[in-house]
Structure formats: C-alpha cells, structure tokens
Amino acid sequence: MWAFIHKLGSPKWFYAISARLQPWFWAAAALLLLVGSVWGLAFAPADYQQGNSFRIIYVHVPAAFLAQSIFVSMALAGLVFMVWKIKVADMAAAMMAPLGAAMTFIALFSGAVWGVPTWGTWWMWDARLTSMLILLFLYFGVIALRGAFASRDSASRAASVLAMVGVINIPIIKYSVDWWYTLHQPATFTVTSRPTMPVEMWLPLLIMVLGFYSFFIALTLMRTRSEILRRESTKRWVRDLAAEER
Amino acid sequence: MAGTETPMTDTEAAMALHREPHGGLVVALRATLKRDLLLLLRRRSEVLNPLVFFALVITLFPIGISPDPELLATIAPGLLWVAALLAALLSLDTLFRGDYDDGSLEQLLLTPQPLAALGLAKVAVHWLLTGLPLALMAPVLGIMLSLPAGSYGVLALSLALGTASLSLIGAIGAALTVGLARGGVLLSLLVLPLYIPVLIFGAGAVQAAILGDGVAAHLAILGALLAVTLMFAPWAIAASLRISING
Numbered sequence: 001m002w003a004f005i006h007k008l009g010s011p012k013w014f015y016a017i018s019a020r021l022q023p024w025f026w027a028a029a030a031l032l033l034l035v036g037s038v039w040g041l042a043f044a045p046a047d048y049q050q051g052n053s054f055r056i057i058y059v060h061v062p063a064a065f066l067a068q069s070i071f072v073s074m075a076l077a078g079l080v081f082m083v084w085k086i087k088v089a090d091m092a093a094a095m096m097a098p099l100g101a102a103m104t105f106i107a108l109f110s111g112a113v114w115g116v117p118t119w120g121t122w123w124m125w126d127a128r129l130t131s132m133l134i135l136l137f138l139y140f141g142v143i144a145l146r147g148a149f150a151s152r153d154s155a156s157r158a159a160s161v162l163a164m165v166g167v168i169n170i171p172i173i174k175y176s177v178d179w180w181y182t183l184h185q186p187a188t189f190t191v192t193s194r195p196t197m198p199v200e201m202w203l204p205l206l207i208m209v210l211g212f213y214s215f216f217i218a219l220t221l222m223r224t225r226s227e228i229l230r231r232e233s234t235k236r237w238v239r240d241l242a243a244e245e246r
Numbered sequence: 247m248a249g250t251e252t253p254m255t256d257t258e259a260a261m262a263l264h265r266e267p268h269g270g271l272v273v274a275l276r277a278t279l280k281r282d283l284l285l286l287l288r289r290r291s292e293v294l295n296p297l298v299f300f301a302l303v304i305t306l307f308p309i310g311i312s313p314d315p316e317l318l319a320t321i322a323p324g325l326l327w328v329a330a331l332l333a334a335l336l337s338l339d340t341l342f343r344g345d346y347d348d349g350s351l352e353q354l355l356l357t358p359q360p361l362a363a364l365g366l367a368k369v370a371v372h373w374l375l376t377g378l379p380l381a382l383m384a385p386v387l388g389i390m391l392s393l394p395a396g397s398y399g400v401l402a403l404s405l406a407l408g409t410a411s412l413s414l415i416g417a418i419g420a421a422l423t424v425g426l427a428r429g430g431v432l433l434s435l436l437v438l439p440l441y442i443p444v445l446i447f448g449a450g451a452v453q454a455a456i457l458g459d460g461v462a463a464h465l466a467i468l469g470a471l472l473a474v475t476l477m478f479a480p481w482a483i484a485a486s487l488r489i490s491i492n493g
Contacts, residue, residue, distance in 0.1 A: 082485075137439040144435055148426050157489045158422050162436060165418055165482055169440050172471070176443035183450065 009086040011228045012237050018221045025218035032211030040204035047201075053117040058205060060110040062212035063103045064128075067135060068170070070100030070216065074142070075167035078160030088224065090156040091231065093163065094146060095223040099216065101139035108132050127181035131174045138166045152231075274359040275367050282371040285344070292340055293375045297383055300333040304387045315392040322391035323452035326401060327408075327445055329387075330380045334409050335434055335441075337376045338416040341368065342424040342487070351424075355491055362480035365487065369417045369479075377409025397455035400465075407468040408448040414472075414479040415440050421486035444471055 007013040040058035047054035077093035080086055111129050112122045123129070142162050149155035232238050286293055307325055308318060345351040354364055384405050385398040393401070419437040423429030451464035 134439050134442055137435070141436040141439065144432055145422065148423070148429070148432055154425070154489050154492070158486065161418075161482060161485050161489065162422065165440070165478075168478060169443075172443050172474075173439070176446045180446045180450070183453075 009084070009088055011088055011091075011232050012235075014088045015225055015228050018225055022218060022221045022225075025214050025221065029211055029214035029218050032207050032214060036204050036207035036211050040208060044201050044204050045198070050118060053114060056110050056114045058208050060107055060114060061205060062209045063110065064107040064132065065209055066212050066216055067100060067104040067107050067132065069213075070096050070103060071135065071138065071163070071170065072167055074100065075160075075163040078163040081156065082160050082164075087231075088228070090160065091227040092220060092224045093160065094156070095227055096220055097139060097143050097146070097159075099219060101136060101143065103212075103216075104132060104136040104139060108136065125181075127178045130181070131177045134173055134177070135170070138170070142166065270357075271359050271363060274357060275363060278354075278364050278367040279371060282368055283374070286371065286375050292337070293379070296333040296337040296376050297379055299336060300329055300380055300383060301387060303329040303332065304391065308391070318391045319394055322388060322393040323397070323401070323456065324449045325391065326384050326388060326393070327405070327449040327452070330384060330405055330409065331412060331441055331445055333380055334376055334412045335416060335437060337372070338413075338420045338437070339430055339433060341372050341417055341420045342490075346424045346490070351487065352491055355488065361484040361487060365417065365421070365483040366476075366480045369413050369483070372417070373410050373413040377413055378406060380409060381405035393452075394456045396458075397452050400455035400461050401452050404448045404451040404461075404465060404468060407465065407472060408444045411444050411468070411472045411475045412441060414475040414483075415444075418479055418482045418486055421483050421490060423490075424487075425490035444468070447471065 008017060037058065041055055044055070046052050074093045074096045077089040077096070080089040081093065108129065111126075111132070115122055115124060142159050145162050146155045146159040149158060229238055229241075304325065307321075311317065311321075342351060345354065355361060357364065381402045384401050385393075388398055388401055416433075416437050419433050419440075422436065423433045426432065447464050447467045451461050451468065454461050454464055
C-alpha cells in the first residue's frame with residue numbers, strides 16, 4: 001500500500017499508472033452522463049409544482065457538489081504538496097482550479113436560469129447562490145495568485161497556502177451567509193422545503209452526480225498527465241517517450 | 247593578559263549562545279512591537295491616510311444616493327462597516343512592504359524566535375494604529391449618516407473586535423503578495439472573500455442594536471471569529487512570509 005502511494009508520488013510512475021486508470025474513468029463518465037441525462041431530461045416525471053423547469057437540477061446539483069468537492073480536494077492536494085513535497089499533488093491542484101471555477105460558474109448560471117420561471121428574476125441574494133458566488137471569487141483568487149509569481153515553486157506553495165486558508169473559511173462563510181439570509185429573508189416566494197423526491201426523480205440525479213465525479217477524475221488525470229510532460233520535459237524518461245512517439 | 251582571559255570569554259560565549267533562544271521571545275516581541283510602533287508613528291501619513299479615506303468614502307454616499315436622513319439611517323450600519331473594511335484593506339499593503347524593501351524582513355526570518363509570534367506582534371501594531379482609530383472614528387461619521395441613537399457604542403465595539411480579525415486575515419494576503427511588484431489589486435481579490443463573515447456579524451451587531459435586539463450574540467460570534475483567526479492566522483502568515491522571501 002505505502003509502496004504504491006510512494007510510486008504514485010513520482011511523476012514517472014503516476015504517468016504510467018494513470019494511463020491505465022484513465023480510460024475506465026472516461027468510459028464511466030460517458031456512460032453515466034448519457035444514461036443520467038436521457039433519463040433525467042426525458043423520462044423522469046415532471047414536478048407537480050415547477051413543471052419541467054425543475055429538470056435543471058440534473059445539471060445544477062452535480063455542478064454545485066463538484067464545485068465544493070474540487071476546492072476541498074485542491075486544498076488536500078496543497079497539504080500533501082506542502083508536507084511531503086510531492087510535486088504531482090501540486091500539478092493536480094493546479095489543473096483542478098480552472099475546472100472548479102467552471103463548475104461553480106455552471107452552478108451559478110443554471111441557478112439563475114432556474115430562477116427565471118421560479119422566482120421571476122435572474123438573480124436573488126439567496127443564501128446558496130451568494131455562498132456559491134463567494135466560492136467563485138475564492139477560486140479566482142487561487143488562480144490569480146498562482147499566475148502572479150514568476151517562480152513556479154513559490155507560486156505552487158503560495159497557492160497551496162491560500163487553498164488551505166480558503167478551505168478553513170468555506171464552512172464559516174457558508175454558515176454566516178445562511179445566518180445573514182435568515183435575518184434578511186425577503187418576502188417573496190422561495191422554494192425552501194421541497195417535497196421529498198420520488199425514486200424516479202432522484203435516481204437519475206444520483207447517476208448524474210456520479211457521472212460528473214467520474215468526468216472530473218478523468219479530466220484531472222488527463223490534464224495532470226500533460227502537465228507532467230510539460231514540467232518534466234527535460235527529464236530523460238520524457239525525452240525517451242517523445243523519441244518513441246516520433 | 248589576553249592569554250588568561252581567553253578561556254573565560256569562550257565559556258561566556260558558549261553560555262550566551264545557549265541562553266539566547268530561551269529568554270529571547272519576550273525580548274524579541276517587545277523589540278518588534280516597539281520598533282513597529284516607532285516606525286509607524288514617525289510616518290504619520292500612513293496612519294492618517296486610512297482614516298481620511300474612511301471619511302471620504304462615507305462622504306461619497308450621501309452625494310451619490312440621497313441626503314435624505316431616513317434613507318441614510320437605514321443603510322448607515324452596512325455603509326460604515328463596508329467603508330471601514332475597505333480602509334483597513336487599503337492599509338494592508340504597507341504592513342510588510344517597508345520591511346521587505348529594506349531587508350529587515352529577512353532578518354526577522356533569521357531570528358531564532360518563532361516567526362509566527364513576531365508576525366503576530368506586527369499585526370497587533372497594525373491593528374492598534376488602523377483598526378482601533380477606525381473604530382473610534384466611526385461614531386463621528388455615524389452622526390453624519392444620522393445613525394439612530396443607541397447604536398454608537400456597539401458600532402465602535404464591533405469595529406474594534408472585527409478589525410482585529412480583518413488585520414489578521416489580511417496579513418496572510420499581505421504576506422503572500424509582498425514579494426510581488428504590483429500586488430495591490432491581487433491582495434484585495436484574495437482577502438475580500440475571506441472578510442465576508444466578519445462583515446456579516448459586524449454590520450449585524452449594529453443593526454441589532456438599532457432594532458433593540460440583544461447584541462451579545464453578534465459580539466460573541468465576532469469574538470469567536472477573532473479567536474479562530476488568532477489560532478490559525480499566525481502560522482499561515484509565517485508560512486506565507488517564508489514563501490515570499492525564499493521565492
């Protein structure tokens with residue numbers, strides 16, 4: 001077990017191991033997303049209250065899940081990088097950040113689109129939307145900080161520290177925004193207590209969530225592999241690999 | 247003469263070497279506090295500028311929105327808090343900048359005393375000369391915004407408590423960006439999202455005081471936020487300073 005983890009920490013071995021794992025995650029993502037979206041968008045019953053507009057949750061909820069999980073995994077990768085100096089962890093963290101920001105944006109955008117038929121407006125200072133917006137700013141901060149340094153090593157360590165500070169703050173921000181919202185509750189129609197979902201509705205949702213996670217893992221593996229090649233391009237094994245390709 | 251003294255000085259030097267790291271922390275903390283206070287008090291404009299900025303921003307709002315006292319009174323708690331928060335943010339860039347430019351930050355890193363403690367001393371001085379004056383000045387600006395009576399004390403107290411957390415959180419961002427030539431906008435991008443909980447409970451305390459609710463809960467949460475940041479921020483500041491110096 002430990003030997004495997006140590007191997008995973010070396011860019012060369014990670015490159016080899018991920019080559020075997022990657023196709024499985026891509027296949028799982030394609031299958032789950034296909035089944036989930038067809039089932040969710042075409043066959044799941046319409047909501048008795050919101051009609052067909054509720055179907056946006058099949059994109060909104062998985063994106064929102066992923067937006068939060070990616071920040072946590074970015075901070076974990078940062079911790080691994082800071083403590084054990086494992087470079088692959090930092091490469092993965094660097095590759096996760098834009099995807100996390102994109103997922104946060106998708107969650108916000110789909111929430112806004114859902115808001116039009118439900119609230120009659122594109123934007124409400126709803127507790128969940130507001131904390132998502134703050135999460136988006138946190139992602140922008142991490143990405144901008146990494147881009148601001150000239151030396152790659154300082155950039156990696158600075159981004160790791162900021163991601164860890166951010167992850168401690170996310171629950172604090174979330175609870176304080178919830179608390180703020182309950183105080184300033186606007187007198188408009190909000191869907192706070194949804195009726196419990198029947199199986200035909202939440203099963204496709206579960207499949208979509210799993211599909212989004214597989215997609216995230218597959219894409220991160222792929223992007224980390226190309227980042228390894230870019231950063232290690234002067235190493236012997238990468239040159240050998242390039243020579244083989246040619 | 248010199249021959250007889252040599253063993254004496256050797257043992258003395260050895261003892262001094264042995265002694266220095268032990269009794270040194272209090273001495274080093276006191277020296278850092280004294281030096282930073284002295285430096286800031288000699289550059290008075292750096293202390294005064296955030297206060298002038300605070301007053302200016304507050305002046306802009308009645309001009310931009312409406313001089314109507316009733317309208318101003320309803321938005322005054324949030325306005326005062328946001329303006330004070332921005333003033334505190336603007337002063338952050340100077341927190342480590344001078345020491346970085348003249349190299350004394352490197353000396354601070356080389357001292358045997360823990361960097362987290364020394365960083366905390368620097369932040370304490372920063373709060374004493376920006377956060378506290380802002381808190382004391384806020385009630386005066388509150389009068390200009392016709393803030394309802396009975397909330398002035400809470401305004402000052404919540405700002406005094408809140409700006410301490412703001413200085414600590416902001417110091418992490420300042421330490422991360424001190425090595426960058428143009429870190430100003432980036433600093434606010436990093437720090438502002440982390441300021442939101444403090445803003446919520448700070449402005450909430452003033453609002454509660456106006457509505458006549460108990461303010462103890464808000465102030466207690468502000469205190470709890472300060473306790474949490476006091477626990478984590480010094481380590482993050484120390485790690486960030488090391489990154490900025492060694493990078």
